[in-house]
Amino acid sequence: MYSFMNDYSEGAHPKVLELLMKSNLEQNTGYGEDTHTLRAKDYIKKLVGKENVDIHFIPGGTQTNLLVISSFLRPFEAVIAADTGHINVHETGAIEATGHKVITIPNKDGKVTTDGILDAVRYHSDEHMVKPAMVYLSDSTELGTVYTKEELYQIRQLCNREGLLLFLDGARLGSALTSKENDMELSDIAGLVDVFYIGGTKNGALLGEALVIVKEELKTNFRYLIKQRGALMAKGFVAGIQFEALFQDNLFFELGEHANDMAEKISSTLKQLGVEFLTPPVSNQLFPILSEEFLEELKEEFLFSVQKNMGNGQSAIRFVTSWATTPASVEALCNFLQKKLK
Amino acid sequence: MYSFMNDYSEGAHPKVLELLMKSNLEQNTGYGEDTHTLRAKDYIKKLVGKENVDIHFIPGGTQTNLLVISSFLRPFEAVIAADTGHINVHETGAIEATGHKVITIPNKDGKVTTDGILDAVRYHSDEHMVKPAMVYLSDSTELGTVYTKEELYQIRQLCNREGLLLFLDGARLGSALTSKENDMELSDIAGLVDVFYIGGTKNGALLGEALVIVKEELKTNFRYLIKQRGALMAKGFVAGIQFEALFQDNLFFELGEHANDMAEKISSTLKQLGVEFLTPPVSNQLFPILSEEFLEELKEEFLFSVQKNMGNGQSAIRFVTSWATTPASVEALCNFLQKKLK
Amino acid sequence: MYSFMNDYSEGAHPKVLELLMKSNLEQNTGYGEDTHTLRAKDYIKKLVGKENVDIHFIPGGTQTNLLVISSFLRPFEAVIAADTGHINVHETGAIEATGHKVITIPNKDGKVTTDGILDAVRYHSDEHMVKPAMVYLSDSTELGTVYTKEELYQIRQLCNREGLLLFLDGARLGSALTSKENDMELSDIAGLVDVFYIGGTKNGALLGEALVIVKEELKTNFRYLIKQRGALMAKGFVAGIQFEALFQDNLFFELGEHANDMAEKISSTLKQLGVEFLTPPVSNQLFPILSEEFLEELKEEFLFSVQKNMGNGQSAIRFVTSWATTPASVEALCNFLQKKLK
Amino acid sequence: MYSFMNDYSEGAHPKVLELLMKSNLEQNTGYGEDTHTLRAKDYIKKLVGKENVDIHFIPGGTQTNLLVISSFLRPFEAVIAADTGHINVHETGAIEATGHKVITIPNKDGKVTTDGILDAVRYHSDEHMVKPAMVYLSDSTELGTVYTKEELYQIRQLCNREGLLLFLDGARLGSALTSKENDMELSDIAGLVDVFYIGGTKNGALLGEALVIVKEELKTNFRYLIKQRGALMAKGFVAGIQFEALFQDNLFFELGEHANDMAEKISSTLKQLGVEFLTPPVSNQLFPILSEEFLEELKEEFLFSVQKNMGNGQSAIRFVTSWATTPASVEALCNFLQKKLK
Structure with missing residues (x-):
C-alpha cells in the first residue's frame, strides 16, 4: 500500500x-x-x-x-x-x-x-x-x-x-x-x-x-x-x-521541485473533481476536504493522515509527497480519485 | 598522515x-x-x-x-x-x-x-x-x-x-x-x-x-x-x-575484536620497547607514556592526542584504533616505533 | 486616596x-x-x-x-x-x-x-x-x-x-x-x-x-x-x-470573613444601582462593569484596576478588599457610588 | 541551653x-x-x-x-x-x-x-x-x-x-x-x-x-x-x-560590630587558652580546634556545630555570634572554656 x-x-x-x-x-x-x-x-x-x-x-x-x-x-x-x-x-x-x-x-x-x-x-x-x-x-x-x-x-x-x-x-x-x-x-x-x-x-x-x-x-x-x-x-x-x-x-532544488510536481498532479486532479481544500495547495502538503465515506475506501488503498474533522461528515486529510514519490504511485492515486469521486 | x-x-x-x-x-x-x-x-x-x-x-x-x-x-x-x-x-x-x-x-x-x-x-x-x-x-x-x-x-x-x-x-x-x-x-x-x-x-x-x-x-x-x-x-x-x-x-563483535587486535599489535610493540602505560592497555584506547622529544617526531607521521603531562619531559598520549583501522597503518606505526625507540 | x-x-x-x-x-x-x-x-x-x-x-x-x-x-x-x-x-x-x-x-x-x-x-x-x-x-x-x-x-x-x-x-x-x-x-x-x-x-x-x-x-x-x-x-x-x-x-477565618463582608457591602450597593458584574460577586474580588466616563471620576477618589474592556464604552474593573479594609473606606466608596451612579 | x-x-x-x-x-x-x-x-x-x-x-x-x-x-x-x-x-x-x-x-x-x-x-x-x-x-x-x-x-x-x-x-x-x-x-x-x-x-x-x-x-x-x-x-x-x-x-554596621565583638571575646579567651583555629578568627564565625573529649562536655551546655574532624581526637567546631548574641551568654561560654580548658 x-x-x-x-x-x-x-x-x-x-x-x-x-x-x-x-x-x-x-x-x-x-x-x-x-x-x-x-x-x-x-x-x-x-x-x-x-x-x-x-x-x-x-x-x-x-x-x-x-x-x-x-x-x-x-x-x-x-x-x-x-x-x-x-x-x-x-x-x-x-x-x-x-x-x-x-x-x-x-x-x-x-x-x-x-x-x-x-x-x-x-x-x-x-x-x-x-x-x-x-x-x-x-x-x-x-x-x-x-x-x-x-x-x-x-x-x-x-x-x-x-x-x-x-x-x-x-x-x-x-x-x-x-x-x-x-x-x-x-x-x-x-x-x-x-x-x-x-x-x-x-x-x-x-x-x-x-x-x-x-x-x-x-x-x-x-x-x-x-x-x-x-x-x-x-x-x-x-x-x-x-x-x-x-x-x-x-x-536540493530539483528534489523540492519533484515533490511539488507530484503534489500538483494530485491537487489538479482533486480540483477538477471539485474537491475543496483546507488551505491553498501550493507545496508538497495537500489538505483536501473529503467525505468520511470516501475516506473509508481511500484508506484501503493508500496511506494518509486525517488533519481535521470539518463537520457534516467531511474531513480534511493530508497527502504528502517528497523527492521519493514515484510518478506511478501518483498516477495510481489520481486514477483512484477520478474513478471514485466522479 | x-x-x-x-x-x-x-x-x-x-x-x-x-x-x-x-x-x-x-x-x-x-x-x-x-x-x-x-x-x-x-x-x-x-x-x-x-x-x-x-x-x-x-x-x-x-x-x-x-x-x-x-x-x-x-x-x-x-x-x-x-x-x-x-x-x-x-x-x-x-x-x-x-x-x-x-x-x-x-x-x-x-x-x-x-x-x-x-x-x-x-x-x-x-x-x-x-x-x-x-x-x-x-x-x-x-x-x-x-x-x-x-x-x-x-x-x-x-x-x-x-x-x-x-x-x-x-x-x-x-x-x-x-x-x-x-x-x-x-x-x-x-x-x-x-x-x-x-x-x-x-x-x-x-x-x-x-x-x-x-x-x-x-x-x-x-x-x-x-x-x-x-x-x-x-x-x-x-x-x-x-x-x-x-x-x-x-x-558488532567482530568489529570490536578487530579494533582490539589492532590496538594489541601496537601495545605489544610498545611493551617490547619497554614503554610504560598510564593505564593497562586492554581495549582500543592505549595510553603509552613517551618522551616529548619523541612525540615531536611521532607527530610528523601520525595523528594522536596528548592525554596528560607526566612531568620529567614525559607525556601520556592516546592512540585509538577502530573497526576501520588498517593493518597497514598499524604496521607502519609499529615499524616507526621500533625504529625510533629501540 | x-x-x-x-x-x-x-x-x-x-x-x-x-x-x-x-x-x-x-x-x-x-x-x-x-x-x-x-x-x-x-x-x-x-x-x-x-x-x-x-x-x-x-x-x-x-x-x-x-x-x-x-x-x-x-x-x-x-x-x-x-x-x-x-x-x-x-x-x-x-x-x-x-x-x-x-x-x-x-x-x-x-x-x-x-x-x-x-x-x-x-x-x-x-x-x-x-x-x-x-x-x-x-x-x-x-x-x-x-x-x-x-x-x-x-x-x-x-x-x-x-x-x-x-x-x-x-x-x-x-x-x-x-x-x-x-x-x-x-x-x-x-x-x-x-x-x-x-x-x-x-x-x-x-x-x-x-x-x-x-x-x-x-x-x-x-x-x-x-x-x-x-x-x-x-x-x-x-x-x-x-x-x-x-x-x-x-x-484566619475571621479575616476572610471581614474581607468578604467589606466586599459584600460594595457589591450590594452596586447591585442596587443596577450595575452588572463580569462574574458573580461572592468573595473579596469584585468585577463590576462600569462606564469609562464614570471610571474617570472614580479614579480621582479611589485606586482600583481595570480588568477588561467590554466594548460600548464599558469596562469591567476590579475592586479588592482584605482583612485590612476599613469600614470607613467602604462607606466612602459606597457613598461615592450612590451619589454618582444614581 | x-x-x-x-x-x-x-x-x-x-x-x-x-x-x-x-x-x-x-x-x-x-x-x-x-x-x-x-x-x-x-x-x-x-x-x-x-x-x-x-x-x-x-x-x-x-x-x-x-x-x-x-x-x-x-x-x-x-x-x-x-x-x-x-x-x-x-x-x-x-x-x-x-x-x-x-x-x-x-x-x-x-x-x-x-x-x-x-x-x-x-x-x-x-x-x-x-x-x-x-x-x-x-x-x-x-x-x-x-x-x-x-x-x-x-x-x-x-x-x-x-x-x-x-x-x-x-x-x-x-x-x-x-x-x-x-x-x-x-x-x-x-x-x-x-x-x-x-x-x-x-x-x-x-x-x-x-x-x-x-x-x-x-x-x-x-x-x-x-x-x-x-x-x-x-x-x-x-x-x-x-x-x-x-x-x-x-x-546595619552596629549590628555587625556587635557580632564581631562577641566573637572576639570568645576567640581571645580561646587564644589565651592556647587553642588553635582552623582559619584565622576575624569575623562572627570562629573555628577553634578542640578535643572531642572536651566537646562532649561542651555540648552539655552550649549548642554549636562540628565543622571537620582533624584527626588525633581533635575536631574543628564552629561558633557563630550575631547581632542578637547576649554578653551574658558569651561570658558564660568564656567562663566555661576557662574553667575546663585551663
Whole structure:
C-alpha cells in the first residue's frame, strides 16, 4: 500500500548515498570540522549570498528548534508562534522544557500575521508576564502554504520596530522555495530573517538540518550550545557529506521541485473533481476536504493522515509527497480519485 | 598522515552501508516504528537474554547520557561519576544543563570504586545537599580499561543497598566486550545494571546508540522524553537498519575484536620497547607514556592526542584504533616505533 | 486616596505582629524545624482533619506554584489550567521556566470545567505532544468565584479516571472558605485534592503560604525541592509564627470573613444601582462593569484596576478588599457610588 | 541551653520590628514599588557611592545566588567557586538546577585565589567543556575569613583580563565590613565587583538580601527574572521597611560590630587558652580546634556545630555570634572554656 503519510518514509536520494559511499573510508576530522562540511557550507553561503553567515548541521528539526530558541532568548523571554506552529503542540513541549513559553497567535492558513504578532507584543506589557522576543514561523507552513516576500518583509519590519528576533523553520524549505507561489530565493530569506534552517531530512538526506545564523550577535560560541544539547555529532561529516551532495549541483532544488510536481498532479486532479481544500495547495502538503465515506475506501488503498474533522461528515486529510514519490504511485492515486469521486 | 586520534573518523562498515542502500527506497514508518528497528531490537534482546527490556536508538552519546540522567532522576538527585567520566568535563555541562549535579569521585584507572561511591553517599547527608541517586560508569572507560564481572557485581550490590540506579555508558562497549580482560557478555551487563547503551557510532555505524532499559520502573513513557529532547529521529529506520546490520551476524563483535587486535599489535610493540602505560592497555584506547622529544617526531607521521603531562619531559598520549583501522597503518606505526625507540 | 487595588497593600494583622514581637528574641532552630512551625502545622492538621498530611511554609505564591508543579511532574508532563489561571499569564512563565507546558482551557467564570479538562486530555494523544498530568485550579478564582463541593468532586472523579493530579492554589482560600457561596471546609478540600495551599500573604500575614501535601507519594524528600528552589527560609520560624497566630484562634477565618463582608457591602450597593458584574460577586474580588466616563471620576477618589474592556464604552474593573479594609473606606466608596451612579 | 549554632536563630532587631509596626497599616504599593523600598535603596546607594546601581530586595540567600548566576550566564557558561563556597555543596544543587556547572577550585582559608581561577580558565579550553564566565566569592567566607582590598583588586584584574563577571555573596557582609581585618567599605566593593548582595537575614532582619547590580549590562529587565523565579514578594515593602531601618542610622554596621565583638571575646579567651583555629578568627564565625573529649562536655551546655574532624581526637567546631548574641551568654561560654580548658 503506497504511503502519502509524510516526507520522511524513504532513506536518502541515491546521489546522497553515493557520496556517502565514496567518502566512507576517508579519515575525517570529527565534530563537523572536516572538509566535506566545509564545502557544504561554502555551497550554501554562495546561495545565501553572504560570506559572513555561520552554518551548523544539526541532526533533526525539533533539536534545531529547541537549540535556536533556548540559545537566543533570555530566561524570561518567549517566542511567538502560530497556533499551528510545529513548536506549539507537536514537539512534546521541547521549547518549554528549555524554559521558554510559546505564545500562540491565531494562524491564517498556517501563517503568522503582523496583526497577531502585534497583539501578542502589546498584551505582554510588564514584568509579571513573559516578554515576547522572537517570532517563529515555518516556510512552508504546517498547512502547506508558503510566505511571499512581501509578507516576510512586513514581518521583518515589525520585528525591527518591536525588537523581536525572526526565526524561520525551514524543515520543508525545499518544497517552499520551489513552490509556484514562492517569490523568494535563499538570499532573500537570509536578508530578512535572523536565523533559519534548510531541512535535509525531508528533502533528500538521511538526516540533518542546515542551520544558518545571519545576525552577528547570535553567532558567538554557538558550538558550545550545540554540544551541550547533545547535537554535535561525532561523525559530523555524515551530515556534511549529505549537504555537499544536496547543494553541489542544485540537487536540493530539483528534489523540492519533484515533490511539488507530484503534489500538483494530485491537487489538479482533486480540483477538477471539485474537491475543496483546507488551505491553498501550493507545496508538497495537500489538505483536501473529503467525505468520511470516501475516506473509508481511500484508506484501503493508500496511506494518509486525517488533519481535521470539518463537520457534516467531511474531513480534511493530508497527502504528502517528497523527492521519493514515484510518478506511478501518483498516477495510481489520481486514477483512484477520478474513478471514485466522479 | 594516518590518524589514531579517535574511533569516529570513518563512515560506516561496508555491510552497514550495504543494508542502508538495499532498503533505501522502501517506505518505512517514521520515528523508529519500522520493521528494521523492530528486527534490530529483537537481535539485541536475544543477546541481552531478556525479552522484557526496552530498546531505543538515540543519535549520539552525549544525548543519550543527558536523556538517561535527566529522565530518571528527580530534580534534587545527582549522579556519581569518576572524575575522568565523560559526563564530568567533556560534555559541556550537558548534565548540569538538565538540572543535575555530577558528583565526582576519584577514578582508579578510569573506573569508579565502591569506596568512592560510598564516600559520596555518606557525605551527602541532608536536604541542604543534593541526594546521590545514580552511579554512572563507562565500559570501556575513558582511560581504556574494562570492568570485570566481579567489580560490576560489587557496585551493583552497593547500589542495591544505597538505593542507587546503575547506568553504564557503553559508547565503547564493542571494544570492552571483546577485550581479553573482559569476562562479561551483554546478558551479564543487562543482569547487573538498570540501564545501559551499546555504542554504534564508535563501532561500525554512521551514528546511533542502542539504549537498553532493564529496570521496569524506568520504561514508562520514555518515548515522550526522547521526543522532548529532540532525539526522536523522523527517519528512525536509519538507526534501526544500521543496528540490524551490526547484530544480525555478530558483525558488532567482530568489529570490536578487530579494533582490539589492532590496538594489541601496537601495545605489544610498545611493551617490547619497554614503554610504560598510564593505564593497562586492554581495549582500543592505549595510553603509552613517551618522551616529548619523541612525540615531536611521532607527530610528523601520525595523528594522536596528548592525554596528560607526566612531568620529567614525559607525556601520556592516546592512540585509538577502530573497526576501520588498517593493518597497514598499524604496521607502519609499529615499524616507526621500533625504529625510533629501540 | 484609598486603594482597592489588591489584598496585599498592608503589613500583617496586629495579632500576627504581636506574636512575632513576643517570640522575637527566642532562639529558634532554623529552616522551619522550630516549635512555632510545629504548632502551626498541628493547628492546620486539626482543621484539615488528617494527621498524615505534610505541611511546608513557602514564602510566596508564585514560588509555591512553580515548586509544586515542577516537583510532581515528569519532564514531559504538563499542567492543565484555565486561561485565566494565575500560572498561565501572570507569573512571567515561571512554570515553563521549570520545563513544563501549561495547557490552557477556556474558563467558565474563572473556573476550570470537567469538559475542558477532558478535551485537553483527549487532544494530547501521543508522544509527539506533552502528556497532561495535573489540573491546577484556584479557589477563589482569579475572577473572584468559588468552587462548590460538587464541582470539586466532579473534577476529582475525572482526575481519578484520567490519572491526573489535582492541585488547588489557595492564595485566596481565606476569602473562598468564608464566602456565602462556599459549602466546603478545609477538611473537604483536603479530601478532594492531592496538594493545595492556604494563602497567608493575602489574609493577614507579612508573607507565607502553607502548602499541604495530601497524597502520600508526593511527600518524599520534598524539603530537598524547597531548598533547591531557594524557598527554604533560614528563619523559617518567621512564617511558622505567623501561621501559628492565624490558626490558633480561627483568626484566619475571621479575616476572610471581614474581607468578604467589606466586599459584600460594595457589591450590594452596586447591585442596587443596577450595575452588572463580569462574574458573580461572592468573595473579596469584585468585577463590576462600569462606564469609562464614570471610571474617570472614580479614579480621582479611589485606586482600583481595570480588568477588561467590554466594548460600548464599558469596562469591567476590579475592586479588592482584605482583612485590612476599613469600614470607613467602604462607606466612602459606597457613598461615592450612590451619589454618582444614581 | 544557649546556641552558638548560627546567626539566624532570632527574629529581627527591635528597631527593625518597630518600623514594621509603625508602618503596618499604611497602604503600600506592591512588588517593591513602595516608598520604603525607595528610601532603603537611596540609603544604600549613598553608602555604595553610586547613584546608578540597581538594587533589588530578595527574600533569601540561596535564591539570590541562583537568580544572579542563572540570569547573567549563557547556558554553556559556568561559575568558578571555592570548594568551600556555599553554592558548591550546601544549596542542594540550586545552581545546577538552573542549568549551570559550578567549577570548584581549592580554597585558601575559605577564599578563592587568582591562581585557582586562572587554572580553571585555562583548563576549560574548547567547546567540549563549559566556559568559565563568572567568579563567585563570599565575604566573609564560609570559613569566617574576609578579603582584603588588595585581594579583591587582584581578582578583579584577573576577571577583566579573562572576561569573567565577579559576584560577591554578602550574606555575612555586615560582619565582614566591620571585621578588624577588613579594609574596605561598601563603596570599595561596589567599585570592584559586578554584582553583590548585602545580607539582611543574618544581620538584623527577619529576612531579605539587598542585591546590588553595578555593571550596566546586567541591569536590563532584571525584575522579570526575579518574578520568574518566584522571588518578587507581593508585599515587597516588608523587605524595604527592614532595610530602611537597617540603613537609615547605620544600624546595619552596629549590628555587625556587635557580632564581631562577641566573637572576639570568645576567640581571645580561646587564644589565651592556647587553642588553635582552623582559619584565622576575624569575623562572627570562629573555628577553634578542640578535643572531642572536651566537646562532649561542651555540648552539655552550649549548642554549636562540628565543622571537620582533624584527626588525633581533635575536631574543628564552629561558633557563630550575631547581632542578637547576649554578653551574658558569651561570658558564660568564656567562663566555661576557662574553667575546663585551663
